[in-house]
Amino acid sequence: MSSEPRRVENQLTDKGYVPVYTTAVVDQPWDSYSTQDHATWATLFRRQRDILKGRACDEFIDNQERFGMSAEQIPRFEELNEVLAKTTGWELIGVEGLLPELTFFDHLANRRFPVTWWIRRPDQIDYIAEPDMFHDLFGHVPLLLNPVFADYMQAYGRGGVKAHGVSAEALVNLTRLYWYTVEFGLIRQRGELRIYGSGIVSSKGESIHSLESTSPNRIGFDLKRIMRTRYRIDTYQKTYFVIDSFEQLMDATRPDFVPIYAELARLDSFPAGTVLDSDRVFQRGSGEGWATDADA
């Protein structure tokens, strides 16, 4: 029996957690999951699947079914990898948690998706600041079965490796793109807004807030607009960006980003709650409940 990987407790500070950036890749210690771990998975899975009926995009639920994901037990990475190997060629690797950006980009560029191997404690069931296995497995993995989204994720990783050589600002631009699409993106399907962002689908409150609250802005996807828009990691989003299709997302990553980084380096960034005259506005938010201190 390989020695069980120990959870490296992130240092909790008054600013939340300070991620311990370990780059180690570990096997999923599936046999070490406790009854409580499986029960936490079951509770979160059942609750989110119930909330996401009519709220998540079609592909999200369909792909969870194709993976055979259920509330019964925590999925085995090796079984999910068998499905991925026969479809989009992605591979899940076990990690401790957040990775240094370049390490993360390099994995994506090689169709490896890092999945945290541990699941949150019961007292964290409603919210956890850092991505745990539920966020990664339930939230990120299903769309890796979608060929176009799978291509987007690899293109994003390649772009990230390149951006690392350009500038810190280029990285910030790219991280915003990930945040407002992969983590908090909405998509139009049959004229309705649906969720595809992993940060939303793995959150009870935000799955409802992102689609039904009058507080946030909902604005049509625009690459440069998103790259210039700041965000916060500790509240619901003030603005959600809406794509018409995953193809639109993939097409947006085809151009060389280096000239775009150069253009944006001369321009100001926007506060998270901004609405521009040039925006395609689905909803101009009321701003109710927005944090007033500066956003990132």
Ligand code: HBI
């Ligand atoms: N590491 N394991 C992990 N998972 C992520 O989603 C992740 C990361 N490191 C950095 C990161 N995301 C974001 O900063 C991306 O925009 C790069």
Ligand code: FE
């Ligand atoms: Fe995530």
